[in-house]
Amino acid sequence: xxxxxxxxxxxxxxxxxxxxxxxxxxxxxxxxxxxxxxxxxxxxxxxxxxxxxxxxxxxxxxxxxxxxxxxxxxxxxxxxxxxxxxxxxxxxxxxxxxxxxxxxxxxxxxxxxxxxxxxxxxxxxxxxxxxxxxxxxxxxxxxxxxxxxxxxxxxxxxxxxxxxx
Numbered sequence: 544x545x546x547x548x549x550x551x552x553x554x555x556x557x558x559x560x561x562x563x564x565x566x567x568x569x570x571x572x573x574x575x576x577x578x579x580x581x582x583x584x585x586x587x588x589x590x591x592x593x594x595x596x597x598x599x600x601x602x603x604x605x606x607x608x609x610x611x612x613x614x615x616x617x618x619x620x621x622x623x624x625x626x627x628x629x630x631x632x633x634x635x636x637x638x639x640x641x642x643x644x645x646x647x648x649x650x651x652x653x654x655x656x657x658x659x660x661x662x663x664x665x666x667x668x669x670x671x672x673x674x675x676x677x678x679x680x681x682x683x684x685x686x687x688x689x690x691x692x693x694x695x696x697x698x699x700x701x702x703x704x705x706x707x708x
Contacts, residue, residue: 586637586672589655591631598667599629604651604657606692609644611682639668640678646685646692657681 597603608628626642641664647653665676687695 545580569699584673586674588631588633589626590630591633591641591668591672591674592626593641594667595631595664595673596626596629596672598663599643599645599660602656604648604656604659606646606648606689609646616621633674634677637675637697638677640676640680641668641673641676642682644682644684646687647683649686649688649691665692685707 547646596608599608610624610627630642632640634640643660643664647656647662660681661679666678668676670673
């Protein structure tokens, strides 16, 4: 008989707890929600792109970033080339995808450079923004020595200077 009584008591206690929990939660949430300020941090894709571009600059073996048509037009109009070769997509409130187009230094290991890029870009983006990098794609779009790149860049600058005169 004592066992029956304990079982009944336990059932009543469980039912009481179950019945009172939802009521208590909704009652507690309403006043708190009305009295609490709303805090929201928004990170734009451009910020992620800039962080990623600066992070890649720390990696040995990257000659330059290679921008697409939009970057070329933007630079021609006096725009910034800080994020050239970098594209970021916010997938939701917590995750981001980053694509990088890089020119690899001739003679360097693409695999080693990729590992360095992963470490630096993921660490910098996640620590600075709180976003999780769910995808990082590194496209090696060209391979050249630093000297070749410098010569090509100088030629491009000379051509632009000659056009202005």
